[in-house]
Amino acid sequence: MSLTPAAAVDEILTRALAEDAPWGDLTSEVFLPAGARARAALVAREPGVLSGMSTFARTFTLLDPDAEVTLRTADGKPFAAGDVLAVVEGDTRAVLRAERVALNLVQRLSGIATATARYVEAVAGTGARVVDTRKTTPGLRVLERAAVRDGGGHNHRFSLSDAVLAKDNHLAVLAAQGVSVGDAIRAARARLPHTATIEVEVDRLDQIEEVVAAGVDTIMLDNFSPAELVAGVALVAGRATVEASGGITLETIRAVAETGVNVISVGALTHGVRSLDLGLDMDVSAG
Known part of the structure; x- marks a missing residue:
């Protein structure tokens, strides 16, 4: 079952198609015969x-409900x-109008899935989970x-x-207000569902100790060296999920x-990828 809402996909595609052809595809309309x-x-x-x-398929059927995408x-x-x-297979004008939006998205998303698969393969057997960021x-x-999920x-x-x-930045504000991190965590827990x-x-x-003792679910160790991560995991001692973040590459x-x-967590899964080279090869015949 897909976790991507169809309504969200349609909203994205509607905006993208309107951006690419706000008043129609002028070239196709004057060069190509209707039908x-x-x-x-x-x-x-x-x-x-x-x-x-x-998403690729939906781009075409949004413009031509009779289009067939296999x-x-x-x-x-x-x-x-x-x-x-x-x-x-579908109306030529609709296919050409949808082409760039459909390709842009499937190329980028496949680039993300491909990059993610490489990161997941790199940690195989360790038990560590590779996750994306915002x-x-x-x-x-x-x-x-x-796309990250598709890449494993x-x-x-x-x-x-x-x-x-x-x-x-949150912790800096707390410190400026004279509020300890432990007290802030306990107060937040009392307010949350x-x-x-x-x-x-x-x-x-x-x-680490103050944060874990206050009852966090996850502690993020940001920009720690491998040796510091080993020490951090030992200090947490199973009392919380331990997340590593910050500057992580495929090599590290x-x-x-x-x-x-x-x-x-790896921000590069989504912000540092290259779109894959995929092409739409046309075979046009009169209808």
């Missing part, structure tokens, strides 16, 4: 992991260069988060409304995972 039919294949120019296929492979599946990933493209979070990763909180996560979780970020080993994530942390 012409097109057949187009989504072809991979390089290998990767697929994501965004339902998906040749599914989200989360690896593919090779030259593979045909989907076939679209460093997503504004307006596309629901799709980019799905997991999601952090979706929005500021989902959980308490006190970071360095039982379904809400509390996570606090620390950047020094000497901050294995060493981080081997320290015993439970979760590793």
